[in-house]
Amino acid sequence: MVEWESLYGNAIEKAIKSVPKVKGVLLGYNTNIDAIKYLDSRDLEERIERAGKEEVLRYSEKLPEKISSIQQLLGSILWSVRRGKAAELFVESCPVRFYMKRWGWDELRMxxxxxxxxxxxxxxxxxxxxxxxxQISRLQASLFLDGPIYVPKVEDGKVKLVHPREFQGDEESCIHFIYEFPKGFKVFEFEAPRENRFIGAADDYNTNLFVRDEFKETFGEIVKNVQLAIISGLQALTKETYREPMEIIKAHLEVLNEKGIPVHLEFAFTPDEFVRKEILKILGEFYSVGLNEVELSSIMEVMGERKLAEKLLANDPVDPIAVTEAMLKLAKETGVKRIHFHTYGYYLALTEYKGEHVRDALLFAALAAAAKAMKGNITSLEEIREALSVPVNEKAKQIEEALIKEYGLENGIAEVEGYQLAFVPTKIVAKPKSTVGIGDTISSSAFVGEFSFTL
Structure with missing residues (x-):
């Protein structure tokens, strides 16, 4: 059997040496303030009863496209609890936003x-x-850590890069409400199979993918010192709002591709089917895409692969053969060079190119995610080493065996139809401090880590 523990040990030592060599990463477009509420089952049950249990349960069967009523909000939270799956929806109704504010939060985070x-x-x-x-409000700026984090500021017609706190903006605060629940959380007869969260996005900037003038007018100047780019935030677009942001993204992709800068798209659950089709059309302009089973299934749906879409959500853990089939279809359809799939318990990467560095970057990402789950926050690259003490997911053995049988996987790597498939079992923290941001930690660590291993 594969010595995963020693591979994990090697990967983190490699990452500590190489990740700081990366000279610059552009990140667009969604930044907001998370107001986190740790759900209380009695409180949630009472709220559901008051709002009308029957209607709430209806929305917990099938998610609405956006939230316009309190029943939809509570039903969507219950949808996530019942499945132990994350979801995010735009809250368009002012009374619902007011209801969420009055419900309150336990902490504010980036x-x-x-x-x-x-x-x-x-x-x-x-x-x-x-x-x-x-929107750079004082509260938003205060949530950025110290370090080489910059936003562009135009002064006297020239672009300067400054830390968000030095920008001294007094713009609006964009707040997203996050309802977190632990594994085993009970509401009526339902029990959460694992910890997760539901997100109600209550701001009009990120949800319409508002792009600042500095980024529209001086983009070429801004990206002259970056080696990589990560794009995200397309998930809240709708058929009505997608046109202008999509044109800006295409123009930015053109600039980045001309400069030979690899761009990763961090996909997130996109309720609007039309927008999903539009994203699919431009996916070939990206070097890489990151997604989970819900997101991959939603893409298979718009590709007309209904059966495969259902298969991706039918099993727990997610069937790795179905995932590989879906990734192959996506790679062939779009020409995207790297697909990073992350789910609870294991990760897969399908790449046009070959090398152990792809697998090692996934191992580094899994450790970073475990360290974040363990501590709530990581404060240094070296601190990620502490997650080596977290056990490797036992259930991933069956996943690995299925991949060995189907594709002849060896040391976590196989060749499938001319592509390389890399697999890693993750480390599962029994009682995570928080699940927010773990997907972003995984994807950015894997993408930046993999690039750094080639420097």
Whole structure:
């Protein structure tokens, strides 16, 4: 059997040496403030009863496209609890936003994929990042860590890169409400199969993918010192709102591709089917994409692969053969060079190119995720070593065996139809402090880690 523990040990030592060599990462476009509420089952049950249990249960069967009523909000939270799966929806109704504010929160944290990745890459790994922050309020700026984290500021017609706190913006605060629950959390007859969260996005900037003028007018100047780019935040777009942001993204991709800068798309559950089809059309302009089983299934749906889409959500743990089939279809359809799949318990990467560095980057990402789950926050690259004490997921053995049988996987690597498939079992923290930002930690660590291993 594979000596996963020693592979994990090697991967973190490699990452500590090489990750700080990365010279710059551009991050666009979604940054916000997360207001985290740790759910209480009696409180949630009472709220559901008051709102009308029957209607709430209806929304817990099938998610609405966006939230316009309190019943939809509570039903969507219950949808996540029942499945132990994360979901995020736009809250368009002002009365529901007011209801969420009155319900309150337990803590405020940096939110949005860009904000979370900026603090990790810049604040913890010491990699210079340029972040797109739609609204720089004092509260938003205060949530950025110290370190090489920059936002562009135009003064006298010239672009300067400054830390968000030095920007001294007094713009709006964009708040997303996050409802967290632990494994075993009970509501009525339902029990959460694992810990997760539901996100209600209550801001009009990130949800419409607002892009700041600095990024529209001086993009070529901003990216002249970056080696990589990570794009996220397309998930809240709708058929009505997608057109302008999509044109800006295409223009940015053109600039980045001309400069030979690899761009990763961090996919997130996108309720609007039309937008999913539009994303699929431009996926070939990206070097890499990261997604989980819910997101991969939603992409298979719009590709007309209904059976495969259902298969991806039918088993727990997720069937790795179905995932590989779906990744192959996606790679062939779009030409994207790297697909990183992450789920609870294991990760897979399908790449056009070969090498153990792909697997080792996944191992580094899994350790970073375990360290974050263990501590709530990581403060240094070296601190990730502490997660070596977390046991490797036992259930991943059956996944590995299935991949060995189907594809002849060896040391976590196989060749499948001319592509390389890399597999790693993750480390599972029994009682995580928080699940927020773990997906972003995994994807950015794997993408930046893999690139750093080639320097």
């Amino acid at each position: 939110g949005g994929q860009v904000g979370i990745m900026a603090n990790l890459l810049g604040g913890v790994y010491g990699v210079p990042v340029i972040a797109h922050v739609p």
